[in-house]
Amino acid sequence: MIVYSVYIVSKSGGLIFNYDHTVSKVEVEQTFSYPLEFKLVNENKRVIVSFGQRDGIIVGHVLMSVNGISLTGQQLDDGKDVFEVLENSENYPVSLKFGRPKMTTNEKIFLASMFYPLFAIASQLSPEPKSSGIEILETDTFKLHCFQTLTGVKFMVVAEPTDIKLDVLLNRIYELYADYVLKNPFYSLEMPIRCELFDQNLQLLLEQVEKSGLANI
Amino acid sequence: MARQTTKLDTKKVSAELFTLTYGALVTRLLKxxxxxxxxxxxxERMGYxxxxxxxxDFLAKTNCGRCYDFRDTAEKIQLAFRTYLGVFPQVSNWSAANDEFSLLxxxxPLTEFVELPDHCLNLKYSNIFAGILRGACEMVQMEVTSWFVQxxxxxxxxxxxxxxxxxxxEDAIPVGED
Structure with missing residues (x-):
């Protein structure tokens, strides 16, 4: 059982906690000669491969560094513009590193707030009155399990797609939240969770689930 | 204060320490x-x-569902007192409309060593209970009020x-919740 990440959304729909557990790192570094056989574009403040997929370099991956110099936006850390460097044949051969884009915290907050209305729509679509919202959302590569408490807090676990019900795990996370977040007198409700003890115990729990499954948690 | 049923938490605090701490808190407030x-x-506010x-914590540990009438609620409040304080209050004196009851x-445990002095006869020594009940019920979208009769x-x-x-x-009930 592999758990990818855990999210907690507050009563009012804001993301108050997120934790990435297992993120497979996909990074490729290769040396290229002029001209490049694939197209790069600047999208959402990142330089990504838009066309020309070839050995390990996948459309959608981001450019992480040029000759070992990393970049922010389209500017290299030494002040040069990436596109200018790559257009100039004198700079070749050049070594480029590509990787899977990581979600930024802002994107996560944005996505979490998108989930909130989806959840509400799901509950209204139901033919019977008073249905629950989304409990499981399934895709090719993962399954999202969502659990809403009576008080309106949502716990979400993104895990590998299996048929196993994750109710037990979600409930254990709820218990950890009650113990290490709410019982911390310096935590204020509805605010982002920054509690070391909670992090530690959550990590422990997820490792245990990974090793021995859901049976003994 | 200690829960007996969880694997995680085997720590217990002496009941006396708890009673004394609460006593110190009340006398400090009086000063x-x-x-x-x-x-x-x-x-009451602290309790809230x-x-x-x-x-x-109660919901996570007991897996309670939503209450459909006030008798359900009474049972759960009774259970909570048992879980957290180890006391078994009796539920009784229901009003005709089933919207009011007494815990006897x-x-x-809060008042084990307490004798009220003459100058604070108006003090509701255990008023923290009233606040806790109001706070807890509010979070499950129910407004209640409570007071000491005896x-x-x-x-x-x-x-x-x-x-x-x-x-x-009603406004506070989360979507997708029956």
Missing amino acids: DYENIDDVNKQL NIGIRLIE FDNN DQLKGDNITELRIKFIKKL
Whole structure:
């Protein structure tokens, strides 16, 4: 059982906690000669491969560094513009590193707030009155399990797609939240969770689930 | 304060330490506020802040579902007193409309060593309970109010806490929740 990440959304729909557990790192570094056989574009403040997929370099991956110099936006850390460097044949051969884009915290907050209305729509679509919202959302590569408490807090676990019900795990996370977040007198409700003890115990729990499954948690 | 049933938490705190701590808290409040009504109000407010957090612990550990009538609620409040304080209050004196009941305590762990002095007969020593109940119920979208009808500290035979249902907070009920 592999758990990818855990999210907690507050009563009012804001993301108050997120934790990435297992993120497979996909990074490729290769040396290229002029001209490049694939197209790069600047999208959402990142330089990504838009066309020309070839050995390990996948459309959608981001450019992480040029000759070992990393970049922010389209500017290299030494002040040069990436596109200018790559257009100039004198700079070749050049070594480029590509990787899977990581979600930024802002994107996560944005996505979490998108989930909130989806959840509400799901509950209204139901033919019977008073249905629950989304409990499981399934895709090719993962399954999202969502659990809403009576008080309106949502716990979400993104895990590998299996048929196993994750109710037990979600409930254990709820218990950890009650113990290490709410019982911390310096935590204020509805605010982002920054509690070391909670992090530690959550990590422990997820490792245990990974090793021995859901049976003994 | 200690839960017996969880694997995680085997720590227990001596009941006496708990009682003494609460006593110290109340006497401190009496020194800080001249007016006894203010002390009662502060105790209730503290309780409220405990209640809004404690309810999540209760729900997480007991797997309780939503209450469909006030009798359900009464049962769960009774269970909560048992879980957190180890006392078994009796539920009784239901009103005709089923929206009001009393919890009868034979003994109250908060007041074990307490004798009220003459100058604070108005003090609601255990008013923190009223706050906890209000806070906890509010988080599950129910407005209640509670007050002490009888108190062993004031010479009654039992301590009676009366709880009244006011309304459901419909607006606050989360979507996808029946």
